[in-house]
Amino acid sequence: MLSLALGRSRSTGGEREARAALMLRALIGLLLVVSVLSLGTGAAGLNLADLAHAAIKGELSTRDQVILWNIRLPRLAMGLLIGAALAVSGALMQGLFRNPLADPGIVGVGAGAGLGAVLAIVVGGLLPAGIAVHFGGQLVPLAAFLGGWGATLLLYRLATRGGHTSVANMLLAGIALGALAGAFTGILVYLADDKQLRDLTFWSMGSLAGAGWGKLATALPLILPVLLFSPLMARGLNALALGEAQAAHLGIEVERLKQLIILGVAAATGAAVAVAGGIGFIGIVVPHLLRISTGPNHRYLLPNAALLGASLLVGADMIARTIVAPAELPIGIVTAVLGAPVFLWILMRRQGLVGI
């Protein structure tokens, strides 16, 4: 009887792991399919058939080569990178705050980056021409990244007393800081001229348009380490589900883990927001869908979130590029239209999900 029970519980205990491993493979498949579709979709007339033809015959016109190498591939890579960054950052934040509805925005990245971007757009116009030219198109992303990073550091400082970071204080200070950044942003918006307003609005809605190898090279060193090292934090995040004190008793260096997660998320989301603007809901919806299907174990959640987030953002970008072609919809609109109902569905499905 005991051995029977042992055998059964072992199989049921391992069921989630098996499902998570299967999910990993399915998500890799999805990623490949979406990537190929994305390469074959766009305003210029290079489609899947052309790509297949090129793959078989090994020849592609110079024009198509340029489209593929200079427009579609960097855009695909950017979508993958940013989608993965947002989803993994969301999963990390939710694990840290022990709340499935936490979002990278909580650490002030969004508000700080927004202020930085607006500052660059509005005040940047006043800079001597030489400086503006020197920075080229990089002034807004740079300011956004610095704004996001600065806000997170400030928030971290505010919530840390005597070596202990209070996650609850960080949440509350984040609300105050967000409101303050919003007020300053409002002042700048008030001062902005019509063209600047238009730039601002589009920036805040997010877009992968203008993705190039240069932008990719800026974002990659900030995002890739977070993606690669996040699985190392899985054990600590799992333990953190029992509470900070219990996690420490299990041997986790809790304060260092918090520090790593906060700085990692600030770097990854800061870079993502800087190069692509405000893209919402990926960070909440992706980890949550995965938790429903394969459980909350971060060992599987983090890599799977990276894959699903990447696929979803590339998919959303395909919609953004084609639905009003030849014009483009800001991708933040697409993710919000798709993500907000899913978010509501999650809320309705599980009452009492929020532990505060």
Next chain:
Amino acid sequence: MLQVENICVALNRRPVLCGVSLTARPGTLTAIVGPNGSGKTTLLRALIGEVAYQGKVTLNGLDVARAKAWQLAAIRAVMAQETQLAFPFTVLEVIRLGLSMGENADARDLPQRALAEVGLLHHAARNYQDLSGGERQRVQLARALVQVWNPVGAGGARWLFLDEPVASLDLGHQLQVMRLARRFADAGGGVVAVMHDLNLSAMFADKLALLAEGALVAAGRPDTVLTDALLSNAYGCPIRINALPSHGTWLLPQAVAS
């Protein structure tokens, strides 16, 4: 060996515990008893390094205030009064959290064995959040057991620190949990438990530490601590001890009508 030298704890600048010195040897079960608000849980939290204190606490020679989390985790496990879980982990997943990276990491069937010990094997695949309070307590005990599965290992004895381990349990499971703790001590490990039930403490503990108003009133064998005078004073009501001659232990503190 657990050595507590003259520790004081203040919470929000209010002193809640002062001048407590105590030793607990491997192979024994020590129960911390006392009335509500006497500082029992605070003392336990100091012993596990959860609150700052003045004075010194060493566990197997390791300074608790300075040791790294992993050093302490390798020799002692802690079971809190109540543990809220943030995400819907299964019972088995919760217990696996107790598997340390070192000596127990390879023993993959340990979680099942620990779960069988607390009689919850049939709940292995259930969502922890769906369990009753008492079942959660037993799952947490199993998790703690997994962390220090062998009562003696490299570097000395292993320790269990339990904060009211039987608080939400029925009579049968109270005995089950206390027997597990007793067995751990008999096998060479050390157990320190905050207890409310003086009878259970008298039955299972080798040593009682009686706290009252933030001070250690008495510490020693149960029959030296469970006296009418000490208990009546500590609990602020008249209490009489009855001995069961057949049993050998001192039992049944009994309130008398005044």
